[in-house]
Amino acid sequence: MSFSTLVxxxxxxxxxxxxxxxxxxxxxxxxxxxxxxLYVDQCKEKLAAAGMTEHFFxxxxxxxxxxxxxxxxxxxxxxxxxxxxxxxxTGVRYYGYSKFNCAMSLAMTRxxxxxxxxxxxxxxxxxxxxxxxxxxxGTHNCRRLRQKPDKQSQHSxxxxxxxxxxxxxxxxxxxxxxxxxxxxxYLKKRQEFLHRLVDRLREEQVFTNILDPxxxxxxxxxxxxxxxxxxxxxxxxxxxxxxxxxxxxxAADAPAGGGTTAKGDAAAHE
Numbered sequence: 280m281s282f283s284t285l286v287x288x289x290x291x292x293x294x295x296x297x298x299x300x301x302x303x304x305x306x307x308x309x310x311x312x313x314x315x316x317l318y319v320d321q322c323k324e325k326l327a328a329a330g331m332t333e334h335f336f337x338x339x340x341x342x343x344x345x346x347x348x349x350x351x352x353x354x355x356x357x358x359x360x361x362x363x364x365x366x367x368x369t370g371v372r373y374y375g376y377s378k379f380n381c382a383m384s385l386a387m388t389r390x391x392x393x394x395x396x397x398x399x400x401x402x403x404x405x406x407x408x409x410x411x412x413x414x415x416x417g418t419h420n421c422r423r424l425r426q427k428p429d430k431q432s433q434h435s436x437x438x439x440x441x442x443x444x445x446x447x448x449x450x451x452x453x454x455x456x457x458x459x460x461x462x463x464x465y466l467k468k469r470q471e472f473l474h475r476l477v478d479r480l481r482e483e484q485v486f487t488n489i490l491d492p493x494x495x496x497x498x499x500x501x502x503x504x505x506x507x508x509x510x511x512x513x514x515x516x517x518x519x520x521x522x523x524x525x526x527x528x529x530a531a532d533a534p535a536g537g538g539t540t541a542k543g544d545a546a547a548h549e
Contacts, residue, residue: 295336296323296332296333296335296336296337297336297337297339298323298337299322299323299337299360299381300337300338300339300340300341300359300360300361301341302318302359303341303343303357303359306343306345306355308353309355312355312357313355313431313435313436313508314357314358314359314380314436314438316508316518317359317380317381317382317383317436317438317506317508317518318359318360318381318382319360319381319382319385319521319522320522321526322360322381323337324526324527325381325385325524325525325526326362326381326384326385326388327528328524328525328526328527328528329368329385329388329389329524330368330369330388331362331367331368331384331388333366334364334365334366334367335362335363335364335365335366335384336362336363337360337361337362337363338358338361338362338363338378340361341361342357342358342361343355343356343357344356344357344421346421346422348423348428351423351428351429354421354423354431354435356419356421356422356431356435356436357435357436358378358379358380358419358436358437358438359380359381359436359437360380360381361378361379361380361381361419361437362378362379362380362381362384363376363377363378364377364378364379364384364387365377367387367388367391367413368388368391368392369391369392369395369408369410370408370411371391371395371410371411371412371413372411372412372413373412373413373415374412374413374414374415375414375415375416375417375418376418376419377415377418377440378418378419378437379418379419379437379438379440380436380437380438382438382506382518382521382522383437383438383439383440383505383506385521385524386485386486386504386506386517386521387440389483389485389521390480390485390486390504391410393476393479393480393483393485394410394445394476395407395408395409395410397472397475397476397479398410398445398447398450398472401468401471401472401475402447402449402450402468402472404447404448404449404450406448409447409448409449409450410445410446410447410448411446411447411448412445412446413442413444413445413446414442414443414444414445414446414452415440415441415442415443415501416441416442416443416500416501417434417440417441418434418437418439418440418441419434419435419436419437420432420434420435421434421435422434422435425497426497433488433505433506433507434505438505438506438507439503439504439505439506440503440504440505441501441502441503442455442501442502442503442504443455443456443500443501450468450469453469453472453473454469455473455491455492455499455500455501455502456492456499456500456501458470458473459473459474459491459492460492473491473502477489477491477502480504484516484517484520485504485517485520486504486505486506486517487505487506487507487508487509487510487515487517487518488503488504488505488507488510489502489503489504490502490503490504506518506521
């Protein structure tokens with residue numbers, strides 16, 4: 280088989296982007312769904328305006344999972360308008376099965392651009408997009424909070440990511456466990472990158488909750504980021520921002536305002 284034939288076969292086998300799955304019908308014993316407020320109008324158009332036109336696809340399965348634990352009521356898990364990522368809009372490869380709801384996908388496009396800008400600035404790289412890959416410990420996962428089993432994790436809705444490390448061309452791996460608390464002088468730039476990244480994500484209200492290794496021992500090796508509906512008991516500004524993102528490239532080029540964000544209801548939404 281010739282090389283051109285192999286390329287054609289690969290392209291034909293690659294999943295098409297498709298369209299977002301429609302709203303999921305609820306089971307009879309569920310009056311309202313905790314994911315209802317995560318839906319995004321013009322989801323596909325907004326992702327395209329944010330640079331997501333390929334290397335991902337909308338899941339057509341529209342799955343809803345029920346899970347029962349002893350001494351606790353059944354929980355229901357669903358990622359509305361679910362997307363499956365292989366690469367992000369700046370060419371970043373995602374290592375690990377990456378499934379996000381549409382709102383979280385939009386937040387991740389903002390995250391990538393900020394991370395690339397900081398990496399380019401701090402490591403003084405020739406390329407403006409030096410981050411080549413992201414390694415994470417999980418996105419969509421139907422479960423309760425490990426330390427608070429009466430509450431449901433944002434991972435249940437494809438609404439979170441546990442970021443472990445990024446790979447930067449000419450630098451290598453920048454790892455949360457190895458570099459967040461490092462005292463080695465030659466690794467200080469990696470530490471600076473991680474700390475400034477968290478600061479910038481909070482300042483620009485990219486996510487509702489951002490839990491870094493200072494939060495507790497369970498986060499020593501990753502950065503938890505989610506787009507929970509509530510922040511400090513009030514509607515999340517981060518969620519409102521992604522739902523208001525433009526659905527056209529022309530509008531996406533317009534400048535956006537800044538802001539500040541706190542850790543919010545982090546303990547309740549991890």
